[in-house]
Amino acid sequence: MKMGMWNTHGMNQDDEAVEEAIEILSLMPNELGALVEHARTEQWVFTQAARHAKGQEKRKLNLIAKFFGLRMEKWIDLMAAVEMEYEHEHGMFAPEGS
Numbered sequence: 525m526k527m528g529m530w531n532t533h534g535m536n537q538d539d540e541a542v543e544e545a546i547e548i549l550s551l552m553p554n555e556l557g558a559l560v561e562h563a564r565t566e567q568w569v570f571t572q573a574a575r576h577a578k579g580q581e582k583r584k585l586n587l588i589a590k591f592f593g594l595r596m597e598k599w600i601d602l603m604a605a606v607e608m609e610y611e612h613e614h615g616m617f618a619p620e621g622s
Contacts, residue, residue: 542605549602553610556603563596 551559567589574585 542602546602546606546609551606553603553606556599556606560596560599560603563592563599567592567596 570585570589570592574582574589577585
């Protein structure tokens with residue numbers, strides 16, 4: 525997978541690229557959840573710091589907080605893709621007789 529598909533504006537919505545990312549990362553759903561929580565915490569920390577800053581420093585801190593928010597959304601999207609794949613293979617959407 526080309527790293528250009530992962531940028532601060534969001535991940536490419538190509539399903540094959542998402543599948544490849546999941547395979548390459550080979551993370552368990554709870555590990556993906558931990559990454560989501562980490563990004564959420566970092567976003568909160570930088571948002572709080574930006575509240576007490578002024579000028580250029582405030583803008584910089586808000587940009588960093590936005591980056592962590594976008595990163596969190598990417599991890600959530602991957603986590604949802606992993607969960608849907610599981611449901612299609614073993615869960616409520618699995619073919620009968622599997």
